[in-house]
Amino acid sequence: MRKILLSILLLASMYPVYAQRINVGFTFQYHFLKQVKLDAEVVQGTHSYSQYQVRDNRWKFFSAGQSIVIGTVLQIDYKKFYAVIEPSFDLNTYNYSLYYPISPERDERLNFHTLFFQADAPLYVGYQFGATNLIRYSAFAGVVVVLPYMLEYSFQSQEMENPQEDYFNSADMDNILYSRSKYLNALAGFCLHFASLGKIDIRYQYRLGSPGGEYPVSFHSLGFGLTYYLPLNLRKKKIYYED
């Protein structure tokens, strides 16, 4: 992966730049609508002999986890197209509930929490398909290179009186719902550009591949991004958005 990225950067640096505008700025993103989908009926814990029933793969507002992203933006515009890289820090949480039978009639709900500190590098291209005097509209797509550098995990039982740490293992979703490896997200979204001040976008991310090899797990998230361009005159030509 590192070699591929370096090769792309090298080739890009050798290619003559025809950008009509280069913007740099800051971005803030918040993902609050998430889905974690574990494609199995029963899952075996990684570090225990527990098995858990899978029941809840729905999209959830806030309760399936959230992502807060703060980063920088480098955007190159060329006619109606633009390319962006957003090196960012991402505080990424997931929350997933599994069920353990504690009697013939009753299951205990266990919430496994994952907290990632990660470096993200979204790389995407966009196409501006419409404009008014103030606003331009665009769609974009690309990938996000995700480099987790710190991980914390915990879990919580629904029944608080349960001494759950005695009976369950908080690391049981290791290599199922998370791993420490870098990975890629697919990225797509819709964006509103406000002249050269900034932009607001709605973005959807989908993790490419599962954290572990045993159970297929998919991660989807939907959020918004706010980008502010610094008022720097780095490279500017007149852009004709409407030919």
Add this chain to the structure above:
Amino acid sequence: MRTKAFGFLLLGSAACVIDPHYEDKVLPYGGDAALVESSTYITHTSSEMIFETSVVVLNSFYEGFDNEYLGADDFQIGGYEGTYSVEAFNGVHLERPATASSIVFLIDQSGTYENVDPYNTRLQAISKFFHDIVPPNTFIMGASARQGTLTTEPLEVSSTVFANDWRANGDYLFDLSHRTGGENAMADAADEAVDLLLQKTGPVRKEMVLLVHGSQDNSITPYEDLIAKARANSIAIHVVALGEEPDLNDLGMLSRETGGLFVACSTVKQMVKVFSELERLMNGALYVYKLRVRFKPSQGLVEPGSGWLHHIEINDPYGETFYNSIPVNIMIPS
């Protein structure tokens, strides 16, 4: 032995520090537990009896080996009013059996486990036991109850083929967590399970493990018949009794007469410890404390044909006493 244990703990800790991303599976914490390896009638008169028993002691902080540091004074024998005296005491290393084993594991699905095992820890403990059984040893899992939720009564099995698929049997065990009810019919189920073991031929040890939590066994098969059938086919029946309800007399007799291990777990943690070591105790080397005990009852006579259930308590000098009471079932011959 304590040095050895400390060494293992140190090595384990170092391994965790070196590789915090450990891959091993762990069980919930187990408690100190002791099992009866054998109990034998030696002789008696009308006023006294002499019996021998061998006990395996599992420390909660030992993984993969047995307690070897106890002395004769650490064993307190009781159960009846009278005088108990330890006539001989020694520790014995028992070698690993030379032949592989085929095991039928039977779980009591009668009633509910909710009271004795409120967090269904048996699911994890038994999965660990299955995980430990590796070729050439093989097993089949079965469940026992009558008028409950099993599809075949009194015995339902995961498969009729002896194998080593702990994951498949774990799934079956998980499914059983929601299917308890009915009455205890363990002797009938064990009687059918003997037939499963009879398909194994050649140099293989045939063994059965029973996990029982129900009280009265409503089986049609008398325990005496089950014992005779098991003995005739050289089948050892190991019994893990969980909670206060199981009949320790019948179950103790069953394991004693068939040459199986017997343990009465009063807590879930003791059961966890037993299952975490059970495969080794069945198929590996172990260390037993052998006690020869003379008992003179203060009242009554030791009559031929009478059954006695003595209890041994362990006072561990290096810690608080959390061991289960060890029931020793002795039958005076007629």
